[in-house]
Amino acid sequence: MSATVAAGRTVSTEVAAEDLVALARGAAVLGTGGGGDPYVGRLLAEQALREHGPVRLVALAELPDDACVVPVAMMGAPTVMVEKTPSVELIGRTVTALTEHLGVNPTHLACIEAGGINSTIPLVAAAQLGLPLVDGDGMGRAFPELQMVLPTLSRIAATPMSIADEKGNVGVLTTIDNHWAESLARSLTIAMGCSAIISNYLMTGAQARESLVGGTLSLCRALGRRIEAVRASHGDPVAAVADELGGRVLHTGKVTDVARRTTTGFARGDAVVSGPAGELTLRFQNEHLVAALDGEILVSTPDLIILLDSDTGEPVTTEALRFGHRVSVLGAPADPRWHSPAAIELVGPRYFGYDHDPVRVCGPARTGAVGDR
């Protein structure tokens, strides 16, 4: 995917307020259950775009080597994020806290994760600060911890990073590695009330081209639009998403059990989807990490496990999971860089305490470059 982008086939585009329904829906698909309610992220971004105008999306291939790229994101438990919406102003202020600490002028903002609210938070800051946004992200999906991004594998430091809450408290952390950044920022996030805005992984344009996944925001918008179009034409939106992501439908059924707790700053738990093929158990920590059918693991992290409403194709986040919901469970391949040994150490099942190797989704190869859309 990134190779295609590097070949320069992508073009700049814009995100306007009217794109946000589709973009937020697609972001929630890539969010694999985490990333928070896309509705909340959309409302925030709509407010910012209506006030400040559209945001220019810049393809990775178009980034100058010496660009100063600043990611911004929300950190915390999605269960809390939906009840404690940040202000537009707070998001921009968090970016500024980092760039002022470092004495640099940001040229572009970026998403550190594709998923739910973290695909729209950077749009908010870009609109408010009048900066273009990189069409890409640090994962190509969502993961629960701060160090779980491709830039970590490219040895880009997570810190100095800023962290701020809606009350007006701000911190700047400088840590010895990206795991310590997670640990200290997580403890601050919990003290700040289980959600905070962070800005970290500040990088050059050259580093962004090497370490980010290209085209993610365009992909989110395309996904969201396709779900809507297929639904309007009475087609199968679930099959359309599987096709768009080169994945496959793992299971269809009804949610018959949800055990969810907000603990150590995360929304953790298990859910069971009962269907004709058996009982599929989903294990999640903000994001869905393992899908097992009657005990057999079908797909696990780092590949994507996506829950969609079976009728509408709307993505279902972990905090919205409820008994009786009829859902389809999809598996889709992650960016190939997530399957290196170093990456598996960072985000593989064993890191999360599941004693097995990663199980990759078996489906048609992911076709078409995201950047072409």
Place this chain on the structure above:
Amino acid sequence: MSATVAAGRTVSTEVAAEDLVALARGAAVLGTGGGGDPYVGRLLAEQALREHGPVRLVALAELPDDACVVPVAMMGAPTVMVEKTPSVELIGRTVTALTEHLGVNPTHLACIEAGGINSTIPLVAAAQLGLPLVDGDGMGRAFPELQMVLPTLSRIAATPMSIADEKGNVGVLTTIDNHWAESLARSLTIAMGCSAIISNYLMTGAQARESLVGGTLSLCRALGRRIEAVRASHGDPVAAVADELGGRVLHTGKVTDVARRTTTGFARGDAVVSGPAGELTLRFQNEHLVAALDGEILVSTPDLIILLDSDTGEPVTTEALRFGHRVSVLGAPADPRWHSPAAIELVGPRYFGYDHDPVRVCGPARTGAVGDR
């Protein structure tokens, strides 16, 4: 006490390596059980003073109005501090992290609390950075939480503050009030391994004169020397400490029970001292906060509750409390500013969850100005 100092009767002096045994002992007396093992603090300060030479003590009255006074301290559970000694270099680096963030040049360092290791940590930084040290502190005793200092009552902000650990992680926090500074710094301290170095309450010389307690370091040294002298002449060191602090002996006996746990970043617990007069219960959170004899409260925070070895007069810290130790329990009056209604709200028994008003020590009035020593 501070009035005397303000009248200009104090003079500058020096602290050299050979003063440290006395100074650390006196600091542990004012530490009222908290502040960590004075032995650890003394070793650190000895290393710094032998390497960099003596530190000049500056009386509050001699501080220029526009002095840039920077307190530095250790934060965390004394039970952990004794096992995880910071380096000399870390302490200086924490001061520099704050002053560089603010773009200011420190002219003086200061103690934010009188007690145990926090009377010697600033000496270490002063020696290393080649700066004079204010002869005073922010409490005239020790308290467990960051906002519990007289500067809070003078509306001096605890932040921006720096916080650093021995691994090399550094944070700078800016909070909306001093309670939030405690909350966020405590969570970072816990994540950093239950102890950290902090630098905060940066203030002008004029603010230092208004809000600090004068002469504390001289008092610590004088106390420590007097204990040694009285012991050498086979006198009663416990009575000598009571006399020096204008306090009185509350109880003498043997430690018959200690329940201590390191939790939420503090050393919390209860101890029982059984003697001829009955059973005295001590309740502590790093520092001793309440002393009750057979259920009757004799003294409580904000006044000082001090444990001394009955034979030697050596102060006993909460983490060193053990069954069978023969101890004397003293009460001594706190700086009068601690008895205002706002101060009682900040550090009174009810703040710590004890449902009673403060009980002041009844003894001879504290005589003699600390600054005269």
